[in-house]
Amino acid sequence: DTAVSQTPKYLVTQMGNDKSIKCEQNLGHDTMYWYKQDSKKFLKIMFSYNNKELIINETVPNRFSPKSPDKAHLNLHINSLELGDSAVYFCASSQGSLTTGELFFGEGSRLTVL
Amino acid sequence: AQSVTQLGSHVSVSEGALVLLRCNYSSSVPPYLFWYVQYPNQGLQLLLKYTSAATLVKGINGFEAEFKKSETSFHLTKPSAHMSDAAEYFCAVTLNTGGFKTIFGAGTRLFVKA
Numbered sequence: 309d310t311a312v313s314q315t316p317k318y319l320v321t322q323m324g325n326d327k328s329i330k331c332e333q334n335l336g337h338d339t340m341y342w343y344k345q346d347s348k349k350f351l352k353i354m355f356s357y358n359n360k361e362l363i364i365n366e367t368v369p370n371r372f373s374p375k376s377p378d379k380a381h382l383n384l385h386i387n388s389l390e391l392g393d394s395a396v397y398f399c400a401s402s403q404g405s406l407t408t409g410e411l412f413f414g415e416g417s418r419l420t421v422l
Numbered sequence: 423a424q425s426v427t428q429l430g431s432h433v434s435v436s437e438g439a440l441v442l443l444r445c446n447y448s449s450s451v452p453p454y455l456f457w458y459v460q461y462p463n464q465g466l467q468l469l470l471k472y473t474s475a476a477t478l479v480k481g482i483n484g485f486e487a488e489f490k491k492s493e494t495s496f497h498l499t500k501p502s503a504h505m506s507d508a509a510e511y512f513c514a515v516t517l518n519t520g521g522f523k524t525i526f527g528a529g530t531r532l533f534v535k536a
Binding site for chain 1 (some may be wrong): 454456458463464465466467468471483510512516518522523524525526527530531
């Protein structure tokens with residue numbers, strides 16, 4: 309039973325298109341995140357939601373719009389895709405406890421923009 | 423501002439040799455520190471964490487790390503490398519700023535030679 313699952317695992321699309329990535333966690337965590345990993349493996353936080361409320365938005369272009377219908381789901385919609393959006397996008401969750409902050413990651417969604 | 427620096431983007435060791443991956447951090451508040459491992463085409467998984475208890479932390483697969491406040495370091499070690507340890511390793515610092523925000527180092531790719 310996968311703890312944090314993302315779909316799709318691979319997306320290949322043309323510039324200017326719109327795409328969505330879905331994420332679900334069955335860990336009962338309160339907080340979910342989107343991270344972007346570039347071709348050099350550098351990981352950068354994009355968004356964080358706590359109980360469906362946006363709490364971190366790291367100067368991401370407004371072409372990226374996260375949506376959290378409930379605390380177990382966090383989706384990412386990207387409009388007008390650009391070449392520079394090519395990356396691996398990771399969803400993660402955490403309990404939000406003061407004693408941990410440990411992140412549980414999905415397997416990633418590799419987006420290739422042509 | 424908080425940051426994480428990993429010294430060496432690539433480290434190569436022989437099977438059975440000591441593994442040492444270096445991490446230095448800067449944080450204005452006591453940090454939570456983590457090491458994550460990423461195997462090819464997978465998400466990150468937690469190796470070990472420091473949360474202000476014991477300064478020597480033991481993790482999975484025989485890895486351990488020592489928190490040294492005076493040196494602002496959290497280096498990862500393993501006495502004897504195994505071929506299966508070949509992966510990308512990320513040091514991370516997590517802060518609670520009204521929501522957990524984790525900042526990752528640039529990663530160190532570990533190669534293990536037979």
